[in-house]
Every structure is written in C-alpha cells, then in structure tokens.
Amino acid sequence: MNLKVFCLSLLLFEASCLTEFEITVPRDTVTGFYSEVLILPCMFPVDSLWDLKSTVITWQRGLDVVHSFYYSQDQLDRQNQRYVNRTSLFSQEMARGNASLRLDKVTLQDTGVYTCSVSTNTGSQKKSFGVNIAAFYSEPRLQFSMLTDGLNLLVTSDGGYPSPTLQWLMENSDITNQTQTHLMQDTQTGLYVVSSWISLTEVTNSSLTFILHNKPLGQDIRRDIQLYSDKSERQEGSAYRCHGCFILIPVLLLLMMIMMTVLFVFITKRRIKEQTKKNGFTEMGYPNETQILNGKSSICL
C-alpha cells in the first residue's frame, strides 16, 4: 500500500517535471541598435540536479548556427560565417539558467527569427522570437540657397533605419505636401539618408518646423527654423542697408553652419560613447538632444 502511494507520487513528480521544463524568451520582437551589442535573452529552469556537462545550448537563425555549446564549452565548428567572432554566452550565468546570447556589432543583416534551444538532464525545449535592427537618424543639417524669387531650404539626416516619417509645419499648419523628400539607401550598410526640401517664393516673418520620426526607436527630431524678412523696410529704399545685409547674411550663415557641424560632431561622439557604455536596448534616452532642440535656427532676409 505504502509502496503504491510512493510510486504514484513519483509518477506525478516526474510528470510535473516534464511539463515544468519551460524556457523563456522574449514574447515580442527585440530591437537592436545598429553597430552595437545586442543581448538575445533566453532562460531555462535549473534545479539541484542540474549539471553543466549535460547542458546543450544552441542558437540558430533559421537553419544557420549562430552559436552552440556542449561538453561544457563553446562548439563553433558549424557556426555560420557571418557570426564568427561576434557571439558569446555568459558562462558564469549558466548555473542560474541564463542561456542569453551576446551578439556584437549588429548590422541590418542580423534581422530575422532566432531560436534558442536548451537541453539539460532535466528536459529540453526550443523557442523562437524576432529580431529587428534599427538605427538613429543623425542631427539634421540645414542648407539653404537664395533664389532670385525666394529661398530653397534643404534638410538632410543620415545613418538611420528604417525609413522615417517626415513632417513640415509652417506656423503650426501642415505643409508637408509642398515639400519633396528623397530617400537614399547606402548599398553597404543599408542605412538611409533622407533629404527633404521646400522652396519658398515669398519669405515672410514665420516659423517653420521640421519633424523626423523614427518609429521603432521612438526617435523624434523636431527642429525650428525662424524666417525673418525686412521687406517692409527694404521698400523704403535704403541701399546701404541692403548692401550690408547681403554681405552679412552669408557670413552669418557660414558661422551658423560651422557651429551646427561642430555641435553635431561633439554630440554624436558623446552619444556614441554613452550608447556603447550602456548596452543595447535598455535605455533609449537622448540626454543631449534638448541642447540642440532648444536652439533655433534663424534666417534673415
């Protein structure tokens, strides 16, 4: 009688053991930042019986082997070429059931469905999830040329992915359909360069706003451009003023552009530094953005 109860409970125990071997991977698609480190999470259950020697961990993308581990060590003979020297597991974390993969220097080609397979002396399971790679657009550069009857404004931003949504506002009303946008893709990296321009035939005192939105990263770039016109005074006919204006304006514009470039290079460097310090997708903060956001560009005509 006692033996029967014991057997029954053992059976139940084994059954629950089998169903309990459940690995955990992200439910949603994971987004990685271009050229940075991406950690692909995968957790497996460990108990007191767990043993490293009988643990097999395999990461695959489709049929390609991304990384594999057995006999207590990395086994990279069958690793796909494009993952060579870019993958690692966290061996100190394994006893805690951590089979996460570290993937270095991600590129757009790393996009895809990844499968984590774990097999230990207590069970085995595999699960898949999607990985997307995205890249931040750079600080937009403003260029303009004066036409005989107006002004041409061109805004360019590069190094981003996927394609952004652009919007132009003039005094808070949408003028996007008066602008033209050109999207160019770098043949090597696959990243986009986006250019957007508008021709203004009549320049009045007004404010323009350029908005770039990169949805997967939640990146929102919003830049104000102030336009000034002294037409009313010009009509009064002061040749001296205008003469001065025409010399002064290009010099001021040049100075402004140099300043913007310097700022941009400085901020990009800092951002790259900061982003490599943090890892991957945990923080999308944009600590320096406000400095530029607050600065307005002004054009005087």
Ligand SMILES: *[C@@H]1O[C@H](CO)[C@@H](O)[C@H](O)[C@H]1NC(C)=O
């Ligand atoms: C990987 O790293 C090793 C040692 O640092 C190096 O010899 C090899 O060329 C690298 N392979 C690739 C594909 O980068």
Ligand SMILES: *[C@@H]1O[C@H](CO)[C@@H](O)[C@H](O)[C@H]1NC(C)=O
């Ligand atoms: C797995 O280990 C890595 C590296 O230490 C860590 O970043 C990650 O948070 C760990 N995962 C969990 C769920 O603890």
Ligand SMILES: *[C@@H]1O[C@H](CO)[C@@H](O)[C@H](O)[C@H]1NC(C)=O
């Ligand atoms: C631009 O959009 C406005 C409203 O959004 C519309 O009334 C106008 O016809 C559009 N103009 C062109 C050139 O498409």
Ligand SMILES: *[C@@H]1O[C@H](CO)[C@@H](O)[C@H](O)[C@H]1NC(C)=O
């Ligand atoms: C634009 O504003 C400036 C002052 O900021 C003023 O001197 C100028 O007359 C204004 N131009 C027009 C066309 O209103």
